[in-house]
Amino acid sequence: MQRFFLVKLVESAIALWVITLIVFGLTHFSGNPVGALLPDDASPEQVAFLINKLGLDQPIHIQYLRFLGNAVQGDFGLSMKWPGQSAMDVVLSRLPATLTLGGMAMLISVVIAIPLGVASATRKGTIVDSFAQGIALIGQSMPSFWLGIILIWVFAVGLGMFPTSGSGTWAHLVLPAISIAWFQISALTRLTRSAMLEVLDAEYVKLARAKGVSEPIIVWKHALRNAAVVPLTYFGVLAGSVLTGSVVIETVFSWPGLGWTAIEAIKARDFPVVQSVVIVFAVIFILANLLVDLLYAYIDPRIR
Amino acid sequence: MSMNENQPILSVRDLETMIETKRGEFAAVDGVSFDLYPAETLGIVGESGSGKSLTGLSLMRLLPRGIGRISGGSVELDGSDLTAIPEARMRKVRGRDIAMILQDPQTSLNPAFTIGDQIVEAMRLHRKPQPEGFMAMAVDTLRKVRVAAPEMRVKAYPHQMSGGMRQRAVGAIAISCQPKVIIADEPTTSLDVTVQAQYLRLLRELQEQTGMGILFITHDFGIVARVCHRLAVMYAGQVIETGPVKRVFDRPSHPYTQALLNSVPKLSGHQGRLPAIEGQPPALWAKPKGCRFSPRCPYADDRCRAEQPPVTHLGGEGRDRHTASCWRLLP
Numbered sequence: 335m336q337r338f339f340l341v342k343l344v345e346s347a348i349a350l351w352v353i354t355l356i357v358f359g360l361t362h363f364s365g366n367p368v369g370a371l372l373p374d375d376a377s378p379e380q381v382a383f384l385i386n387k388l389g390l391d392q393p394i395h396i397q398y399l400r401f402l403g404n405a406v407q408g409d410f411g412l413s414m415k416w417p418g419q420s421a422m423d424v425v426l427s428r429l430p431a432t433l434t435l436g437g438m439a440m441l442i443s444v445v446i447a448i449p450l451g452v453a454s455a456t457r458k459g460t461i462v463d464s465f466a467q468g469i470a471l472i473g474q475s476m477p478s479f480w481l482g483i484i485l486i487w488v489f490a491v492g493l494g495m496f497p498t499s500g501s502g503t504w505a506h507l508v509l510p511a512i513s514i515a516w517f518q519i520s521a522l523t524r525l526t527r528s529a530m531l532e533v534l535d536a537e538y539v540k541l542a543r544a545k546g547v548s549e550p551i552i553v554w555k556h557a558l559r560n561a562a563v564v565p566l567t568y569f570g571v572l573a574g575s576v577l578t579g580s581v582v583i584e585t586v587f588s589w590p591g592l593g594w595t596a597i598e599a600i601k602a603r604d605f606p607v608v609q610s611v612v613i614v615f616a617v618i619f620i621l622a623n624l625l626v627d628l629l630y631a632y633i634d635p636r637i638r
Numbered sequence: 639m640s641m642n643e644n645q646p647i648l649s650v651r652d653l654e655t656m657i658e659t660k661r662g663e664f665a666a667v668d669g670v671s672f673d674l675y676p677a678e679t680l681g682i683v684g685e686s687g688s689g690k691s692l693t694g695l696s697l698m699r700l701l702p703r704g705i706g707r708i709s710g711g712s713v714e715l716d717g718s719d720l721t722a723i724p725e726a727r728m729r730k731v732r733g734r735d736i737a738m739i740l741q742d743p744q745t746s747l748n749p750a751f752t753i754g755d756q757i758v759e760a761m762r763l764h765r766k767p768q769p770e771g772f773m774a775m776a777v778d779t780l781r782k783v784r785v786a787a788p789e790m791r792v793k794a795y796p797h798q799m800s801g802g803m804r805q806r807a808v809g810a811i812a813i814s815c816q817p818k819v820i821i822a823d824e825p826t827t828s829l830d831v832t833v834q835a836q837y838l839r840l841l842r843e844l845q846e847q848t849g850m851g852i853l854f855i856t857h858d859f860g861i862v863a864r865v866c867h868r869l870a871v872m873y874a875g876q877v878i879e880t881g882p883v884k885r886v887f888d889r890p891s892h893p894y895t896q897a898l899l900n901s902v903p904k905l906s907g908h909q910g911r912l913p914a915i916e917g918q919p920p921a922l923w924a925k926p927k928g929c930r931f932s933p934r935c936p937y938a939d940d941r942c943r944a945e946q947p948p949v950t951h952l953g954g955e956g957r958d959r960h961t962a963s964c965w966r967l968l969p
Contacts, residue, residue: 459704537742541746544700546731
């Protein structure tokens, strides 16, 4: 178990390192940042001074090592759009908002999708199954930004039940969280359903019945424990898509999180902030997958 | 417990089980009757599709839901008809009175739980704990099925054990609540020959200790000869011959039993090419009107093809009773 954990930890570290390479590479191939930093009429002396100050006259590997050294300390330079703050501070101050929204969306999807998937598998071919399949079909057919706008139109503008945008209260959280969650519910429900159907046919489920175990315990303990690996795998992907999805949804709902910050920073060519956002997204993504791997080992003793 | 030696513990009468197929509903178990006596092993022998496994599942009332259902007959255990009691009571019977050993040890243990947990689960449902606790009882049960170092094995997961060891663990689950009847559905088909022999010997020893009846479902006459006291030969959902193993082997009376025994290779003497039975067993939806075996039977006449033969009593009573269903046995 410790060995398994160690291996996964090393893998995560390697993944993170590769990401720093990509981030560094992308910012370098996207052109000379001096042009963006200085006004058009800057004198050659000013340009030379800045190049020297930023270390752009150094060989590329020295530049990368400096970047890496700073990155390890969380230093990506100063923000340009939000003067006076370091890029990482800007990003970290927006992080809780995104984690709240993403966490709520994932919570909603798991709490709804797992029971729905299990119910539709155990009642295959009944009205419950058709209902669950319907929910899944609708969710997968709607782009989340469109769903977001429709939800605003119906529940905020029409019924006045929730605020249209912004943040601050739990009520602000409801519509954006549902917009993100519905799509996830679709995939999770269907995955849970198919995994459960397969497991419910297994010999060990038959043997559990032959032991006199009651049906609810067979379904929720014997079967789900084995079926859970499939939706769990998806959970790692889910964490990623919640983050990328947040870029769109946070813009639709003016939710002041990382996604919204990323869009603003890109519009303002605020490279340090964009870099920081990408790195933070990557770290969250890697942590989520590390968590999934650990849960794997907990659920399935064969992986340990 | 009234354990009269000559009183059957399990009496199956005219059991009929319908199976839903794309072509409609058909009787896959078609009027099966047999008795199982204490400390006896009854072999249910037949080809795949003969209804032998479905008979086993019917006794447990574990037919696939929405596909199979018991449509007639009775299964009497301890004076109550298992086909008539409510599901909640049936659940108490499963594991406690009738236990089951499934075919494939590779897949019949849950990979997510330890062996100990899986044995304890059954005991928790049906037994009172001894002062030393369920886990100690599980260790004891594993010791009974000759698992080495049972104190360690209770903590092991199925994937950490060999196939033979796993099948012993399945056996341990089956005997954990001291059932009166064990239904063993081809329990040794996936084991290699030496492990198979050990396992069969183990079953026999456990039976001698506990006096349980074993219903041994198999297609292998060699195993029947080795472990069974009596046998019931099934063909197309019906028992066509039943009797003590020795007697049936010496004097097989139904043409199907004769043909089956002829197609088993013998160790002694010269046999030449093994005879095969012409044709295929009938599909569920295409059973012949008269004797089910008549299209493949070399002796069949018009009466065989028109009417089902009655059960003919060929001698013996109780455990020694030998019967077969063939028109030619009638005077």
